[in-house]
Amino acid sequence: MPGKKQRLTIKRTTITNYWKSRNISITPSWDNAANCCWICGTDNERIRLDRCHIIPEVIGGSSKDPSNFVLLCQICHYNDPETIYKDDY
Ligand SMILES: [Zn+2]
Numbered sequence: 001m002p003g004k005k006q007r008l009t010i011k012r013t014t015i016t017n018y019w020k021s022r023n024i025s026i027t028p029s030w031d032n033a034a035n036c037c038w039i040c041g042t043d044n045e046r047i048r049l050d051r052c053h054i055i056p057e058v059i060g061g062s063s064k065d066p067s068n069f070v071l072l073c074q075i076c077h078y079n080d081p082e083t084i085y086k087d088d089y
Helices: 012-021 074-079
Strands: 049-053 069-073
Touching: 012 049, 012 069, 049 074, 069 074
Parallel strands: none
Antiparallel strands: 049 069
């Protein structure tokens, strides 16, 4: 349905495994990538880690393809609204 958001079903480990296999370097180590923000590297457990679309779903980005996701803390997610839109899942 246009305009209706769906809950994300993709797992964080699916996202981390995809990017790990592509040899992309990120701020935290890959050992901890499912628990750290990929921009600032925070692993503060009180800050929720969001699964963020790279290409927003509203303009055709996939919500099932791990190549369209990164993991960011809520602060980095909020600070980068131009390229990564907020998911309320
Ligand atoms: Zn962050």
